[in-house]
Amino acid sequence: MAKIALVTGASSGIGREFALQFAARPEVEELWAVARNKEKLEALAAEIDKPVRVFSVDVSDNAQVAAFFETVAEEKPEIVWFANNAGWGKFCRCDELTPEESLSMIATNCSGVVNMAIRTLPYMPKGSHMINTGSASAFQPLPYVGLYGATKAFVRSYSRAMAKEVKRQGVTVTCMCPYWVGTNFFDNVHEHPGNAVVTKYEVMYRAEDVVKTAIRDAGRGKDMSVHGALNKFQHVAAKLLPQRLVMWIFLKKQGLK
Numbered sequence: 539m540a541k542i543a544l545v546t547g548a549s550s551g552i553g554r555e556f557a558l559q560f561a562a563r564p565e566v567e568e569l570w571a572v573a574r575n576k577e578k579l580e581a582l583a584a585e586i587d588k589p590v591r592v593f594s595v596d597v598s599d600n601a602q603v604a605a606f607f608e609t610v611a612e613e614k615p616e617i618v619w620f621a622n623n624a625g626w627g628k629f630c631r632c633d634e635l636t637p638e639e640s641l642s643m644i645a646t647n648c649s650g651v652v653n654m655a656i657r658t659l660p661y662m663p664k665g666s667h668m669i670n671t672g673s674a675s676a677f678q679p680l681p682y683v684g685l686y687g688a689t690k691a692f693v694r695s696y697s698r699a700m701a702k703e704v705k706r707q708g709v710t711v712t713c714m715c716p717y718w719v720g721t722n723f724f725d726n727v728h729e730h731p732g733n734a735v736v737t738k739y740e741v742m743y744r745a746e747d748v749v750k751t752a753i754r755d756a757g758r759g760k761d762m763s764v765h766g767a768l769n770k771f772q773h774v775a776a777k778l779l780p781q782r783l784v785m786w787i788f789l790k791k792q793g794l795k
């Protein structure tokens with residue numbers, strides 16, 4: 539049975555970085571890379587000098603996820619690292635997203651994460667690590683990032699509870715909560731009928747650094763990974779301050795009311 543690292547959203551940004559950093563680990567014999575865009579996954583595979591298998595799967599579609607796990611069931615790999623990372627967001631008023639877009643975001647960021655997590659767990663031996671991608675937007679409600687932040691609050695809550703539930707299996711579960719990270723994520727956030735509203739990003743962390751911290755934290759068995767000084771400050775402030783005040787500060791910083 540091959541020891542594999544599985545990454546969703548591996549075609550770009552943070553997921554691509556997970557793929558590269560997992561592949562460089564000695565215990566990983568093979569990488570399985572999942573996203574919708576097969577060409578991008580194949581370009582990633584060409585950069586890695588270990589066996590890589592690419593799977594074009596839309597994680598929001600249960601039929602596609604189930605078909606992928608038929609392959610997993612046939613091969614019964616040992617999944618020693620899993621980055622459950624595919625996701626997207628748009629920053630706008632709630633009604634500038636169509637109902638279909640809103641449900642689709644929930645289907646990817648919440649249902650997709652759950653579906654992948656519970657189908658992967660049986661293949662994770664003692665000592666393996668699952669990293670679910672949350673966000674700093676999970677720490678508090680953020681106007682105009684509302685639905686996206688709510689999906690990530692779901693991921694955070696689900697992951698931290700899961701970490702306790704599967705501890706006896708010897709599997710760690712870590713919710714990685716990045717602040718802003720410079721990736722293609724921002725190509726789509728303003729694709730909505732209204733004006734771009736959330737436009738001020740004080741810092742853009744590098745995917746490479748965020749992923750390095752997440753892998754280190756997962757190795758230490760932490761149930762949360764919060765990379766960066768500003769992110770850590772935000773994490774603590776969101777715990778201590780009234781949420782109404784945190785939202786007010788966010789709107790003020792964005793030049794909004």
Ligand SMILES: NC(=O)c1ccc[n+]([C@@H]2O[C@H](COP(=O)([O-])OP(=O)(O)OC[C@H]3O[C@@H](n4cnc5c(N)ncnc54)[C@H](OP(=O)(O)O)[C@@H]3O)[C@@H](O)[C@H]2O)c1
Binds near residue numbers: 598672715
């Ligand atoms: N960038 C940030 O500031 C930031 C901050 C906090 C959290 N995050 C989270 O980090 C994760 C990765 O985002 P990123 O910043 O790396 O953005 P990105 O560069 O846009 O990458 C997103 C990845 O998710 C994949 N994906 C999206 N929908 C999918 C679906 N339905 N099925 C399968 N794959 C899907 C995309 O591939 P295909 O299009 O090929 O399917 C792509 O590989 C997301 O969960 C995002 O919410 C990002």
